[in-house]
Amino acid sequence: MPVSQVDLFRLCTGALLAAGVVAAGLAACVNSTPDKAPSASTDGRKAAASSVTVYAAASLKSPFTEIASKFEAANPGTKVTLNFAGSSALVSQITQGAPADVFASADSRNMDELSAAGLIDGTPTNFATNVLTIAVSSADPASISSFADLAKPGIKVVVCAPQVPCGAATRKVEKAAGTTLMPVSEESSVADVLGKVTSGEADAGLVYVTDVKTAGDRVKGITFREADQAVNTYPIAAMGSSKNKELANAFIAMVTGSEGKRVLGDAGFGAL
Structure with a gap:
């Protein structure tokens, strides 16, 4: 059937309008972002800022578990991850790149090893003794x-x-x-x-x-x-590689403060 000029004009106009709608829709999809979806980098920073990983000598398991609970209660939203083992094993893990924020050793020798390797932030603090x-x-x-x-x-x-x-x-x-x-x-x-x-x-x-x-x-x-x-002195320090130094130092402050000393004393450790 022959198509009149009027009909042809209507068809072309409709096609152009449809194409415009599609193009506008595509542009809206490209330019729009979810209102409440945070970026991955922002989420990562928040997660890092609310967690602290503590590597501690096996003999510290009981008091440090209690101190960690108190620290989390005092800092809502903060998670303390504890890793207990022999001090030398922990040093080996840290020197191989384990993500520790805090290290507490059962002697100065193992702490000195990390210090000599340039892995300690600042000067270790002695906080307890044991025999x-x-x-x-x-x-x-x-x-x-x-x-x-x-x-x-x-x-x-x-x-x-x-x-x-x-x-x-x-x-x-x-x-x-x-x-x-x-x-x-x-x-x-x-x-x-x-x-x-x-x-x-x-x-x-x-x-x-x-x-x-x-x-x-x-x-x-x-x-x-x-x-x-053979009295052992226990030192504690933040790691130089820690991305959570503020939390790491806050945890150390609790260990060496009055609350930490009370918990350690109840566990049988000698005070310094």
């Missing part, structure tokens, strides 16, 4: 009463490995007592030593007085005078 004791099961079937008893034939004793602070302290005690131990195993953390005793795999283990207190009636502690020759 060794002999942990035995509540029944104490081996009838252990002194450090010298640990060297008797047939006694299954467990200690920390030499590179761990509790292991270094054990070596000092051996020298002071003039006694050489023959442990059935050397563990990577004081918590592992205690575990061997509570499980019955060992007759005795050299742990900190704080570990015996935390274990409750599962074990009993036997003090010995040579322990005074």
Whole structure:
């Protein structure tokens, strides 16, 4: 059927109008952004600013867990992530790039290693002390009463490995007592030593007085005078790579402040 000029004009005009609507719609889609959707970078900064990761010696698990809860309560919206292990293992993790904001060691040697590597922000603060004791099961079937008893034939004793602070302290005690131990195993953390005793795999283990207190009636502690020759001092510091230095320093302030000292004292740590 032939198309008149009027009909042709109407068809062309309609097509142009339709194309204009589509183009406008596309432009609106391109230029519009959700009103309430924040950018990824803004979200990331907010998440980083409300979290702090603390690497701490295994012997600090009980008090630091309590301090972390108090810190979160005092700073609503803040999350404290805790990682407990032997101090030397934590140093290894940090030097390999683990994202720690705070490090608390069971001795100065491991902290000095991080400081020498340029990984510490500022000067570490000493905040507590700890000493060794002999942990035995509540029944104490081996009838252990002194450090010298640990060297008797047939006694299954467990200690920390030499590179761990509790292991270094054990070596000092051996020298002071003039006694050489023959442990059935050397563990990577004081918590592992205690575990061997509570499980019955060992007759005795050299742990900190704080570990015996935390274990409750599962074990009993036997003090010995040579322990005074190996008092461990605990330092704490913020990491130079921390993206949350304000929170890291705030956590350290709580640990070293009156509230932290109370919690640490209740756990059996010596004050500084």
